[in-house]
Amino acid sequence: xxxxxxxxxxxxxxxxxxxxxxxxxxxxxxxxxxxxxxxxxxxxxxxxxxxxxxxxxxxxxxxxxxxxxxxxxxxxxxxxxxxxxxxxxxxxxxxxxxxxxxxxxxxxxxxxxxxxxxxxxxxxxxxxxxxxxxxxxxxxxxxxxxxxxxxxxxxxxxxxxxxxxxxxxxxxxxxxxxxxxxxxxxxxxxxxxxxxxxxxxxxxxxxxxxxxxxxxxxxxxxxxxxxxxxxxxxx
Amino acid sequence: xxxxxxxxxxxxxxxxxxxxxxxxxxxxxxxxxxxxxxxxxxxxxxxxxxxxxxxxxxxxxxxxxxxxxxxxxx
Numbered sequence: 001x002x003x004x005x006x007x008x009x010x011x012x013x014x015x016x017x018x019x020x021x022x023x024x025x026x027x028x029x030x031x032x033x034x035x036x037x038x039x040x041x042x043x044x045x046x047x048x049x050x051x052x053x054x055x056x057x058x059x060x061x062x063x064x065x066x067x068x069x070x071x072x073x074x075x076x077x078x079x080x081x082x083x084x085x086x087x088x089x090x091x092x093x094x095x096x097x098x099x100x101x102x103x104x105x106x107x108x109x110x111x112x113x114x115x116x117x118x119x120x121x122x123x124x125x126x127x128x129x130x131x132x133x134x135x136x137x138x139x140x141x142x143x144x145x146x147x148x149x150x151x152x153x154x155x156x157x158x159x160x161x162x163x164x165x166x167x168x169x170x171x172x173x174x175x176x177x178x179x180x181x182x183x184x185x186x187x188x189x190x191x192x193x194x195x196x197x198x199x200x201x202x203x204x205x206x207x208x209x210x211x212x213x214x215x216x217x218x219x220x221x222x223x224x225x226x227x228x229x230x231x232x233x234x235x
Numbered sequence: 236x237x238x239x240x241x242x243x244x245x246x247x248x249x250x251x252x253x254x255x256x257x258x259x260x261x262x263x264x265x266x267x268x269x270x271x272x273x274x275x276x277x278x279x280x281x282x283x284x285x286x287x288x289x290x291x292x293x294x295x296x297x298x299x300x301x302x303x304x305x306x307x308x309x
Contacts, residue, residue: 010244025259034274037274040282047285092288092289096284096288099285103284107273220303223306223307
């Protein structure tokens with residue numbers, strides 16, 4: 001039953017992805033100044049939104065891990081699995097943001113990269129979570145999860161800075177599309193629909209791979225616990 | 236069989252996407268000026284890279300899942 005539900009969700013996700021792609025390429029009109037290259041926006045912005053959501057999941061998981069690690073170890077392991085899954089899938093989406101952004105910038109600005117506040121803070125965010133994943137991958141010992149949780153909480157502090165950077169500082173990055181004053185927002189209904197469908201599609205896709213990553217980590221935790229128990233039994 | 240279903244689905248999605256990208260890349264290239272052609276190619280590249288990263292990660296997750304399952308069964 002669980003597998004059937006997962007298969008059904010996966011099928012819905014694939015359909016949504018294709019529908020979002022069709023909306024972005026075939027339905028949404030060309031933007032007047034940037035023309036076709038503006039369509040990168042339909043993948044770039046939803047990826048950034050989903051990355052922020054997953055870093056928030058990492059934050060929640062890290063806080064819960066620190067809160068439960070002494071009193072409720074099983075609940076702490078669950079929170080840690082969510083934190084790790086959130087960070088890893090968040091890094092995947094953030095990588096998409098950091099690659100598609102410069103591709104748009106090359107055509108719109110004539111340069112691949114500039115050290116403006118939005119771009120720099122996003123790169124720092126990516127580096128923080130990559131270091132989180134490297135810590136999880138290569139460090140050993142029972143304090144790794146605690147150290148990673150603390151790093152995850154500090155990493156999450158950068159998310160609001162990234163979000164507010166083009167409001168607080170003058171940046172080359174375009175002004176906020178939503179919530180950036182009276183002139184912000186998408187005026188064309190077809191563009192708005194294409195954007196909305198792609199946000200939904202990438203969100204559902206992201207949640208699906210987040211659930212998969214979480215399951216992989218839970219299985220890894222169970223195997224580690226069994227192996228530790230086996231070593232104890234041998235003694 | 237079950238193991239292969241995931242790989243098969245992944246390959247089918249990748250193939251369908253490759254066809255979509257190829258068709259999209261060919262559309263109207265003949266009538267485009269140099270700037271429009273560059274815009275078109277950058278857009279196609281950005282979309283293709285996005286899919287490559289996402290499907291690559293999914294494939295990596297599938298491999299991890301399979302190796303965990305093998306370890307668990309042992």
